[in-house]
Amino acid sequence: ALRSGGNDVSYFDVTVGQAHARRVELARNLEHAIARDELTLVMQPQLSADGRRLIGGEALLRWQTNGKFVSPAEFIPVAEESGLILEIGDWVLDRACQMTAHYRELGLTDLVIAINISPRQFMQEGFVERVNQVLETYQLPPSSIELEITESTIMDNEDGGMKMLQELKQLGVSLAIDDFGTGYSSLSYLKQFPVDKLKIDRSFIQSIDVSTDDQAIVLSLCQLAKNLNLSVLAEGVESQPQLDVLAQFNCDAIQGYFFSKPLADSDFINFSLRYLAD
Ligand code: C2E
Ligand code: CA
Ligand code: CA
Ligand code: CA
Numbered sequence: 001a002l003r004s005g006g007n008d009v010s011y012f013d014v015t016v017g018q019a020h021a022r023r024v025e026l027a028r029n030l031e032h033a034i035a036r037d038e039l040t041l042v043m044q045p046q047l048s049a050d051g052r053r054l055i056g057g058e059a060l061l062r063w064q065t066n067g068k069f070v071s072p073a074e075f076i077p078v079a080e081e082s083g084l085i086l087e088i089g090d091w092v093l094d095r096a097c098q099m100t101a102h103y104r105e106l107g108l109t110d111l112v113i114a115i116n117i118s119p120r121q122f123m124q125e126g127f128v129e130r131v132n133q134v135l136e137t138y139q140l141p142p143s144s145i146e147l148e149i150t151e152s153t154i155m156d157n158e159d160g161g162m163k164m165l166q167e168l169k170q171l172g173v174s175l176a177i178d179d180f181g182t183g184y185s186s187l188s189y190l191k192q193f194p195v196d197k198l199k200i201d202r203s204f205i206q207s208i209d210v211s212t213d214d215q216a217i218v219l220s221l222c223q224l225a226k227n228l229n230l231s232v233l234a235e236g237v238e239s240q241p242q243l244d245v246l247a248q249f250n251c252d253a254i255q256g257y258f259f260s261k262p263l264a265d266s267d268f269i270n271f272s273l274r275y276l277a278d
Contacts, residue, residue: 023078023081026070026074026075026078027078027079027081027082027084029065029066030063030075030078030079030082030084030088031084033063033065033088034087034088034091036065038063038064038065039061039062039063039088039091039092039095040061040062040064040264041059041060041061041062041092041095041096041099041265042059042060042062042262042263042264042265042268043057043058043059043060043099043113043262043263043264043265043268044057044058044060044255044260044261044262044263045057045255045259045260045263045268045271045272046058046114046233046253046254046255047253047254047255047259048252048253048254049234049243049246049247049250049251049252049253049254050247051243051254051259053275054111054271054272054275054276055111055112055253056111056112056113056114056146057111057113057114057263057268057272058113058114058115058116058148058255058262059092059095059096059099059113059114059115059116060072060116060262061076061088061092061116063075076118079118080118080119080120083120085118085120085121086120086121086124089117089118089120089121090121090130092115092116093115093130093131093134094134094137096113096115096145097113097115097134097135097137097138097140097145098138099113099265100113100138100140100144100145101138101139101140102269103269103272104140104144106269106273107273107276108269108272108273108276109144111144111272112143112144112145112146112174113144113145113146114145114146114147114148114176115145115146115147115148116148116178117147117148117149117153118153119150119152119153119156122149122153122154122157122161122164123153123157123160123161123164127164128164128167128168128171131147131168131171131173132171135171135173141172142171142172142173143172143173143174145173145174146173146174146175146176146196146197147168147173147174147175147176148176148177148178148199149165149175149176149177149178150177150178150179150182150183151177151178151179151180151182151183152183154177154189154193155183155189162192162193165193165194165195166194169194169195174196174197175193175194175195175196175197176195176196176197176198176199176233177190177193177195177197177198177199178199179199179201179235180198180199180200180201180221181200181201181203181204181217181221182201182203187224190224190228191228195230196230196231197230197231197232197233198221198224198225198230198231198232198233199232199233199234199235199255200218200221200222200232200233200234200235200251201235201236202235202236202256204217204218204221205218205234205235205236205237205242205246205256206236208242208245208246209239209241209242209244209245215245218234218245218246218249218251219249222249222250222251226250231252231253232251232252232253233251233252233253233254233255234246234251234253234254234255234256235255235256236255236256236257237254237255237256237257237258237259238256238257238258239258240258242256242258243258
């Protein structure tokens, strides 16, 4: 409708312009998010594939500004681009460890809390030291947290990425490769990575109850993990039929709406205490 004459701005230019304006606005507001106390972490339970055991939870960031929630899928890339992710990521690390310490005080000592680490954060000077410092601040055994890092974060930094993983592993934290299957298929590298877990991306799980292609992919990912002595978690499990297929494949752990959506801190505590009691 906007392209009526040769000199008019095209619809494409308008939407690109709007998207740009939105990102600029988000970046501006995001700068004050920590100071204004607008960030929170929710916690999504992770269970054994038979549903009997609560393994831990993944800390997921939420940002409420001007009364509205902005999706992390929208603001994390903005934060990454502007560099604000370093400050935000540090806040996440601190808060997630504080929550972990609280869970431990309540007797939930077996839970492992997974924390998402952004590419820039991962390669930041002094990151390993920072993790060590936060663990000490909250008196946490390193094994009580797990850092989630994507394949591309590691691969984009070739030698540096491997060195970071080794240093983190030495610290004693658990390491998971997030969104596995969506990045480079660097299978030859995988065996060299000192990681503990693969998280199979939700895109492979979504249709696993009906798609034989996805079944073949996920089965081979599960077998690959087993052969490399890695634990394997399926993300985004929403139904019993999906769960049944995954159990058949000897997938170790499950995360998804079928068991629970990400929960506010106090709800996660109630959820966990109930599991501990049963
Ligand atoms: P992710 O790390 O892959 O996190 C899983 C996403 O899947 C979460 O979205 C979660 O709410 C959603 N999810 C979990 N189970 C289901 C399910 O059964 N069905 C469906 N449809 N979705 C499910 P969320 O919280 O919107 O986060 C989106 C992404 O934002 C995350 O993807 C992660 O890449 C990033 N992110 C979130 N929190 C942080 C953070 O603290 N730091 C960094 N660097 N990135 C974060
Ligand atoms: Ca994640
Ligand atoms: Ca993921
Ligand atoms: Ca994902």
